[in-house]
Amino acid sequence: MYAYILRRVLYTIPTLIVISILIFLMVRLLPGDVLDVLIGGDITTTEEQRQAAREQLGLVGSYPEQYWRWATGALRGDLGMSLRNAEPVRDILEAALPITLELIFLALLIATAVGIPFGVISAVRRDSAHDYASRVTGLVGVSIPNFWLATLLLLFTSRVFGWVPPLTYVSPLDDPIQNLAQFILPAIALSVFPLAIIMRMVRATMLEVLSQDYVRTARAKGVSWNKVVSRHALRNALIPVVTIIGFEVGVLLGGAAIIEVIFGLPGVGNVLLQAIFSRDYPLIQAATMLIAVTFIVANLLVDILYGVLDPRISQT
Amino acid sequence: MSDNDKVVPESGKGDLTRRELLTRAGQVGAGALAAGALGGVTARAAKAAVDRTAARPPRGGTLNWALEQDPAHIAPFGGILTANHWGKELMYDSLLEWDPKLNIRVALAEKWEVVDPRTVVFTLKRGVRFHNGKELTAADCKYSFDLQANPPPPGSTAVLGQFPAIDRTEVIDKYRLRILLKAPDARLFGYLAWGRYSPMVPEGMYQQVNPGREGIGTGPFRLVTYQPNDRLEFVRWPRFWRQPQPYLNAVNFKILTDEQARIAALRAGAIDGATLSPDSARQFQGNANFKVLSNFTAAFRELQMTYKPGDRKPWHDKRVRQAVNHAINRQEIINRVYSGNGEFSGHVPPGYGPWPLPVKELREKWLKYDLAKARQLMRQAGYANGFEVTMSTFSTPLDFQQVAAVIKSQLARIGIEVKIEAQEPGTFAANNGRGNFEWDLTARGMRGDVDGYLAEFNPSASIYRVWYPEWRPPVKLWRLIGNGRITLDLEKRLPMYKEAQRILLDELIQVPICVVKKFQVVRRRVNNMYVAFSDFNTGIRYVYIK
Numbered sequence: 001m002y003a004y005i006l007r008r009v010l011y012t013i014p015t016l017i018v019i020s021i022l023i024f025l026m027v028r029l030l031p032g033d034v035l036d037v038l039i040g041g042d043i044t045t046t047e048e049q050r051q052a053a054r055e056q057l058g059l060v061g062s063y064p065e066q067y068w069r070w071a072t073g074a075l076r077g078d079l080g081m082s083l084r085n086a087e088p089v090r091d092i093l094e095a096a097l098p099i100t101l102e103l104i105f106l107a108l109l110i111a112t113a114v115g116i117p118f119g120v121i122s123a124v125r126r127d128s129a130h131d132y133a134s135r136v137t138g139l140v141g142v143s144i145p146n147f148w149l150a151t152l153l154l155l156f157t158s159r160v161f162g163w164v165p166p167l168t169y170v171s172p173l174d175d176p177i178q179n180l181a182q183f184i185l186p187a188i189a190l191s192v193f194p195l196a197i198i199m200r201m202v203r204a205t206m207l208e209v210l211s212q213d214y215v216r217t218a219r220a221k222g223v224s225w226n227k228v229v230s231r232h233a234l235r236n237a238l239i240p241v242v243t244i245i246g247f248e249v250g251v252l253l254g255g256a257a258i259i260e261v262i263f264g265l266p267g268v269g270n271v272l273l274q275a276i277f278s279r280d281y282p283l284i285q286a287a288t289m290l291i292a293v294t295f296i297v298a299n300l301l302v303d304i305l306y307g308v309l310d311p312r313i314s315q316t
Numbered sequence: 317m318s319d320n321d322k323v324v325p326e327s328g329k330g331d332l333t334r335r336e337l338l339t340r341a342g343q344v345g346a347g348a349l350a351a352g353a354l355g356g357v358t359a360r361a362a363k364a365a366v367d368r369t370a371a372r373p374p375r376g377g378t379l380n381w382a383l384e385q386d387p388a389h390i391a392p393f394g395g396i397l398t399a400n401h402w403g404k405e406l407m408y409d410s411l412l413e414w415d416p417k418l419n420i421r422v423a424l425a426e427k428w429e430v431v432d433p434r435t436v437v438f439t440l441k442r443g444v445r446f447h448n449g450k451e452l453t454a455a456d457c458k459y460s461f462d463l464q465a466n467p468p469p470p471g472s473t474a475v476l477g478q479f480p481a482i483d484r485t486e487v488i489d490k491y492r493l494r495i496l497l498k499a500p501d502a503r504l505f506g507y508l509a510w511g512r513y514s515p516m517v518p519e520g521m522y523q524q525v526n527p528g529r530e531g532i533g534t535g536p537f538r539l540v541t542y543q544p545n546d547r548l549e550f551v552r553w554p555r556f557w558r559q560p561q562p563y564l565n566a567v568n569f570k571i572l573t574d575e576q577a578r579i580a581a582l583r584a585g586a587i588d589g590a591t592l593s594p595d596s597a598r599q600f601q602g603n604a605n606f607k608v609l610s611n612f613t614a615a616f617r618e619l620q621m622t623y624k625p626g627d628r629k630p631w632h633d634k635r636v637r638q639a640v641n642h643a644i645n646r647q648e649i650i651n652r653v654y655s656g657n658g659e660f661s662g663h664v665p666p667g668y669g670p671w672p673l674p675v676k677e678l679r680e681k682w683l684k685y686d687l688a689k690a691r692q693l694m695r696q697a698g699y700a701n702g703f704e705v706t707m708s709t710f711s712t713p714l715d716f717q718q719v720a721a722v723i724k725s726q727l728a729r730i731g732i733e734v735k736i737e738a739q740e741p742g743t744f745a746a747n748n749g750r751g752n753f754e755w756d757l758t759a760r761g762m763r764g765d766v767d768g769y770l771a772e773f774n775p776s777a778s779i780y781r782v783w784y785p786e787w788r789p790p791v792k793l794w795r796l797i798g799n800g801r802i803t804l805d806l807e808k809r810l811p812m813y814k815e816a817q818r819i820l821l822d823e824l825i826q827v828p829i830c831v832v833k834k835f836q837v838v839r840r841r842v843n844n845m846y847v848a849f850s851d852f853n854t855g856i857r858y859v860y861i862k
Contacts, residue, residue, distance in 0.1 A: 032746020035474055046477060046778040053474035085389035085528050085544070086470035092544070151576045158580035167380075167570045167586050169546050262574045266545035270573075274386060274545065279742055 001307060008303050012296050019292045020074075020285075024067050027284050033059055034083040034279040057083050059281075070285060080282035084275070089286045092271060097290070099169065100267035102179075103259070104252045106187035108245060111195035116241070119202025123210065124229060134199060141196025147258040150189035154262065157185065169266060186263045190256060194248040201244050205237040239309050246302030250295030377861030378566040379842065381853070382578045382590035386545045386571045389528035392515040393463045394471020398761070398851055401512050403542065405852050406550050406567060407447065408515030408533035409557075411438050411457070412508040416846050416855070418669045420509045424452060424516055424534060424557070433500035433804055434483075440491045445555040446518045447531075447538040454493040459519040461485045461495070470528040477778075478513050478764060480504045500802040502809060506765035510850070513764075536562035536857050545571055563844075563860035582606070582837060589838035589845060593713070594657055597835035605840050610833040611847035614668060614762040616661035617719060619644075619707075619827040620748075621755050623784040629754070630703045632786070637824040639693035643730045644723060645685040646830050653718045657833040663820050664769045665831045667849050670810060671766040673817050682821040683828070690730050702731020708747065709757035711738040719829065720757050751782040757829075762850045766813050767801045773820060774798055784825055793819045 035053055054060060058081075061069070073080060079089035122134035157163050165182045172179040209215065210233050218228045257269025268287055275283035387395075387403025395401060413423040422428075424444055429437045444452040461482060467473060481501040486494040497504070508514050518524075521532050529542050534557060537550035548569040552562055570587060572578045578590040579599070592600075600606040619640070621631050630636045650658035660683050664672040673682075694700055707723070710716040717738050724734040734755075739747065748756050763769055772779050773789055774797045796816040803809045820826075836847050843862055846855040 031743040032749070035472075036742075036746035036749050049474055049476050053472045057472075081469075084470070087389075087528060087544075096545070151574075154577060154580040155583075158584040162584050164577075164580050164584040164586050167547070167572075167581065168568075169543070262577050264546070264570060264572045264574075264577055266543065266571075270545050274388075277742060278388070 004307055005304055008300055012300060015296060016289075016293065020071060020289060021067070023285050023288045023292070024070065025063070027279075027281050027288075028063065030276075030279060032279060034281070035059075036279070059083075070282070074286070074289070079286040082275075082283045083280045084278050084283070089282050092283065093268065093286060093290060096266055096268045096271045098171075099265055100253065100256050100260070100269060102172065103183060103186055103190060103256050103265065103267060104249060106183055107190035107252055107256075108194065108248065110187055110191035111198055111248070112245065114191075115195040115198030116202050116238075119199040120206055120229065120234060120237075122199070122203040123206030126207065131203075134203070138196040138200045138203075141192045142200075144192060146189050146193055146255055147262060149192055150186065150259050150262045153185050153189055165263060167264060182263075182265075186259045186265060189262075190252060190259050193255070194245075194252065197244055197248070198241055201241050202237060205240055206233055209233045209237045235309075239306065242305055242309065243302055246298045246305075249298035250291070253291045253294055372560060373563045373843065373860035374862055375560065375563050375860070376565050377563075377841075378568060379564050379589070379856065379859055379861065380568045380570065380587045381856065382572040382581060382587045383548075383569045384571075384573055384575070384578070384591055386573070387542075387548070388544070389470040390531055390539070390542055390548075391467070391469075391471045391527040392460075392517050392521075392531060392533070393513065394467025394469075394473065394475050395512075396472055396475055401852055403548055403569070404515070404531060404533075405511070405535075405854065406537040406856060407531050407535040407539050407553075408511070408517070409535050410508050410511040410514040410516060411440075412505060413511060414509045414850070414854075416848065418667075418849060420505055423511075424457075430804060431494075433802075434497045436495045436497070436504065437488065438493045438495065440493070441557060442491060444534050444557040446534055447553055448518065449555075450518050452516060452518075452534055453490050454487040455490075456519050457493045457516055458485045458487050459521075460514075460516045463517075463522070464514060468522060468527075475513055478507065478768075480507050500804050502801060502804050502806065503765040503767050506763075510762070510764035512762075512852075537564075537567055547571065562857060564856075567856060582839070585839070588842050589836060591834065591836050594655060594833065594835050597837050598655075600837045607838050607840060607842070607845075609836045609838065609845060609847050610657065611849060612659060612665070612667045612831045613834045613847070613849055613851045614665050614831075615759045615851065616665040616831040617716075617757065617759050617829040618661075618663075619723070619755060619829060620753075620758055620783070621825065621827075622751055622753060623787040623825065624751070625786045627786070629705075630697070630699050631705075631755075633697045633699075634823060635693045635697040636699060637827065638822075639690040639697070639699075639730055640727065640732070641682075641690075641824050641827050642684065642686045642693070643690035643732075644683075644726055644827065644829065646683060647685070648726070649719055649722050650830055650832075652722055653715055654830075654832050657835075658830045661828045661831040662817050663826065663828055664766055664813070664817060665760070667831070668763075668766065668769075671769075671813055673814060673821075678821075682818075687729060694730050700731070702733060704733040704735065705754050706735045706737055707755040707757055708737045708739055708744060708753045710741050710744050712741060715832070716757055716759075723757070723829075749782070767797075770797050770813065770816055770820070771801070773816075773825065787825055789823065789825075790819055793823070 034057065035050055070080060077090065081087065082089055082092060118134050122131045125131055154164060165185050166178050170178045170182065215228055215233055218232050256267060257273050260267040260270040261273060268290060272284065272287040275287060383399065383402055385399040387399045388397060389395065389400060390403040392404060392408055409423050411423060411425040412420055415421055424441060425438045426441045427439050431437055440452060440454060440457070446452060464479060465482065467475065480503040481498040483496045483498040486496065488494050515533060518532050521527065525532060531539050536553055536556045538553045540549040540551055542548045550567045552565050556562060572581060575593060575596055578592065579596055581587040582590060597608050600608050621637065623632060631640070646660050650656060659666055660675055660678045662673045662678050662682065666672045666675050694702070707720055709720045717736070720736045724736055727734050747753055748758060760769065771777050774780065774794060775789065793816055796812045800809055800812045800816065803812065834847050834851065836845065838845050841861050843860050844855065844858045848854040
């Protein structure tokens with residue numbers, strides 16, 4: 001098992017190096033740098049002043065030089081300074097990351113807490129009204145863009161109840177109730193897509209598992225239907241669901257950006273979007289790497305969990 | 317919808333209309349010393365202020381306002397973004413300021429004196445207190461000017477093009493500061509009144525606080541906290557120099573970049589006001605709980621053309637540019653894209669004090685829609701069959717693409733086939749700044765001085781060499797713009813800029829289109845707010861809740 005984990009960890013190193021190079025290059029493929037974007041056609045700025053400002057921001061040197069500076073700095077924990085506000089990128093992300101992680105956690109919590117039972121019920125009562133309702137709901141959930149749903153929720157609550165989530169971010173440690181009030185709508189908006197996926201996945205795998213011989217054997221031995229479903233079928237049906245949840249962490253990290261913007265949450269996605277618009281290279285690189293690392297770590301954990309759930313996998 | 321002209325915030329002492337400023341400065345330019353020149357005006361304004369105090373607005377309450385963009389930082393010097401200033405404008409003041417109609421008036425200065433064309437002496441108000449309790453002195457002003465000349469991070473030296481030709485400043489005594497110019501520079505007063513790059517801070521502030529997140533100013537509100545991408549919170553500064561202002565106890569800014577979120581927050585009462593697009597603002601029209609405010613801002617739309625060596629483009633012929641100008645039906649653009657909320661604009665936008673040409677003149681002469689004349693000009697230039705051109709514009713805000721689409725259909729009538737290329741704003745800005753375009757449908761912004769609108773047409777300007785290196789402006793235009801900057805006698809300066817604008821409207825190296833209204837929606841209880849021409853939220857300084 002340990003060898004399996006070590007092997008999986010080692011695989012991530014070249015992946016991260018390749019990703020870091022790609023991010024570095026792709027950011028620079030965007031036309032213009034931060035100064036072009038900010039001052040654009042400002043007629044008063046001379047080329048000398050622009051050049052001096054570029055030097056002030058450290059936007060000088062060849063790409064390999066810049067990459068080396070950034071990569072070696074990142075290894076030491078120095079992610080550079082934001083070009084927009086000269087603050088350490090590390091501080092900016094440290095402030096933003098808990099917000100995004102909380103949002104994703106809540107979204108996944110809702111998605112699994114609702115998706116798994118509904119998927120099971122749908123499979124167990126196949127072709128019933130319950131099943132059809134769940135399938136239609138799943139289809140709608142997959143089809144609805146989360147930014148549209150978020151806007152709809154916001155406008156609905158403001159018009160009907162005269163209420164919007166609290167505007168000022170409060171840490172869950174300071175005021176859990178207000179924090180929950182602030183996160184509940186964005187979490188619901190973000191959860192709908194993974195909820196639908198999980199529900200459909202659970203339904204499909206449950207149907208497959210319920211038709212297996214060992215389930216019939218268990219029933220023939222007199223085990224109750226509820227026990228067969230919860231102890232025999234569900235545990236096996238959850239293996240692909242775990243994979244999906246790991247994958248969804250990465251998807252939600254990207255999807256959270258627009259939700260954070262709509263609800264005014266100062267998370268990583270919000271920070272990343274602003275950084276992209278202003279060509280804040282160090283912040284884009286660090287935020288994107290953070291998302292990539294989170295995605296890789298989540299998948300790594302899934303792989304490890306896979307090994308735990310199905311020991312045959314770690315032995316191969 | 318209610319326009320701003322009903323709102324005239326109490327201005328306090330020292331009001332000086334731009335017309336009066338012209339007169340005074342005219343005397344100064346003729347060699348007369350202007351010491352105490354403002355005394356009479358100050359007295360009149362003081363009397364007016366006393367008259368107004370009879371109906372003094374109530375004090376108290378908190379204003380919750382949504383900003384549509386994060387300031388990124390709130391450093392007093394070198395902030396490039398307009399949003400930088402949104403975040404800091406309530407806590408800083410400069411020596412001069414604009415009133416809602418862009419009249420220059422004294423702020424932290426009590427008066428100024430132009431000793432000679434290169435020397436200006438400012439006398440400070442006494443007893444002005446910074447938010448740390450320290451009194452404002454000339455030493456603080458010198459410190460501030462030194463930092464303006466070389467903005468430290470997070471500010472950028474890229475803004476130095478706005479900095480007038482200040483050579484150095486000298487402290488005469490505790491309340492008097494001498495500004496020595498490298499050359500006569502009429503931009504100085506507008507630069508100070510704009511306040512965007514010229515706040516006064518206490519000496520040593522950059523060593524005392526993190527200027528990107530904190531600040532010590534003399535403004536009506538003291539900063540409590542700035543959480544990037546989230547919020548800014550201010551409280552009333554009880555020792556503000558212009559009593560009884562401010563009227564509010566506190567101001568909170570929430571950063572809500574999504575417009576639907578701002579609308580929802582307004583409806584739910586979570587915020588008291590916000591900037592909205594015209595279409596969204598219309599939803600609140602007639603709603604008894606809200607007021608819809610609007611005003612023109614400096615950001616006029618214009619069609620910009622490049623003029624590069626070896627290009628030999630059709631628009632290098634002046635007649636083609638004139639044909640384009642006359643084929644554009646601006647009223648149709650204003651009606652179709654802006655629902656009538658626009659006005660014709662020349663190279664200086666209407667509303668920018670006394671500097672722009674009269675709108676009537678623009679409408680009836682220079683920018684008149686005349687398709688027959690446009691076709692005739694195209695024939696004379698040898699382009700009766702038209703030509704193809706790529707016009708780039710911003711992908712957002714959407715109105716740029718809509719204006720581009722209308723212009724495309726209008727120019728098709730004279731045979732010009734316009735290919736529209738909508739670019740992400742960053743890409744567009746980069747391409748525009750580097751001259752990588754044929755035509756750009758773009759917008760100009762606020763300037764501290766009228767020179768900022770016309771300097772690009774002076775061949776000595778850096779951007780001229782990027783955009784129009786092959787264009788030879790009439791020598792007269794060159795002289796007018798060049799001399800305009802160094803002419804301190806503002807009465808002489810005014811006709812120079814008017815004439816320069818008329819020459820530009822004949823040359824049309826840039827084709828101005830229109831200026832449009834900005835909309836802000838506030839809850840009924842918010843009084844005295846106005847939409848500032850400068851695109852700042854200056855009105856918040858004067859707001860009271862009732």
